């Protein structure tokens with residue numbers, strides 16, 4: 001095995017999305033869990049791809065892979081379980097006409113100005129009610145959003161309608177009383193003082209729209225072949241006839257008890273991607289089992305190699321030091337999911353295809369779990385040949401009661417070849 005702490009992309013910020021804040025199209029919506037487009041470019045360079053080759057990302061998130069590939073003129077396929085982020089990634093790879101956006105914009109501005117009674121008023125913590133001490137949106141913001149959203153249905157050109165609806169959601173999130181903070185939605189400091197209103201919503205919507213217009217002009221999409229599938233990668237790879245890939249670059253959810261779906265509930269409900277809490281829960285059950293709140297099916301498989309066996313033995317002997325008793329089961333389930341994805345990817349890979357798999361270590365019961373090494377073992381079980389484990393960085397972590405001695409966690413890219 002080639003474990004490379006001096007990997008050529010180490011400490012260059014490629015495993016995080018900070019640079020997307022300034023890049024056309026990427027910057028429409030900051031997705032904290034994303035990686036850098038630069039990493040995708042480097043993976044493409046290392047493969048000497050032809051323009052007809054397919055680049056795949058089965059955990060496409062905000063679509064960094066599919067957007068980078070499309071801007072460079074490569075064909076790409078993205079799979080993503082979260083319907084909002086699938087909508088986001090498919091919006092970013094569309095070429096639309098500036099004038100059609102402006103026509104749609106004028107129509108929607110009227111709708112925002114008139115407003116409409118939002119169906120989200122009174123639902124859960126979306127608005128102020130007699131039962132809520134804190135609420136995500138002020139009524140004016142919800143009604144302005146609803147006014148714009150309802151009228152946007154009249155936009156005839158589908159791609160333009162989609163991008164304008166995305167802009168409506170993004171503007172609503174800029175006027176949300178809470179922001180994402182790690183694993184939860186946290187209310188902004190002095191959140192009531194912001195007094196988000198129809199005026200602030202209008203101004204956010206105009207600002208995001210003008211950024212979108214600039215970007216569609218400045219940054220055309222060179223490949224119109226970007227297929228985005230919304231669904232569980234474990235199912236889509238098995239059931240859909242997708243073309244074989246030459247490069248897969250991806251980052252599955254990290255093994256960190258983090259539930260990606262739940263913290264995107266404002267966007268999911270605003271865009272009507274889910275309509276009830278039950279829909280949201282069902283969605284959580286389709287995600288990779290890297291979290292403990294939803295009651296997914298228990299795993300069956302236990303053969304993930306020697307390093308895993310040692311770790312799980314340790315964890316089972318230190319159960320009392322865990323923050324939740326389902327953690328050993330979650331670890332097993334996570335690697336079972338990874339095995340199944342790695343096997344499916346192998347079956348969809350062309351000869352000599354490369355797989356770049358970005359993962360992070362985790363810590364439970366005060367012991368670091370070497371996810372990258374275990375993934376390398378599992379990939380070999382799935383048929384892949386390991387080329388290298390490149391360390392991307394060691395992230396400083398806040399010490400916790402349950403793992404007080406672990407101050408850094410490694411993020412790596414496990415590179416494999418068929």
Ligand SMILES: C[S@@+](CC[C@H](N)C(=O)[O-])C[C@H]1O[C@@H](n2cnc3c(N)ncnc32)[C@H](O)[C@@H]1O
Pocket residue numbers: 017031033034035036058059060061062063064065079080081082085231232233234250251252253254260261286287288
């Ligand atoms: C680390 S993020 C990927 C971010 C992506 N590289 C980017 O730059 O935006 C992992 C993604 O996997 C998605 N996901 C979780 N379970 C999934 C599943 N079963 N099938 C497909 N996607 C899934 C999550 O919703 C999340 O967007």
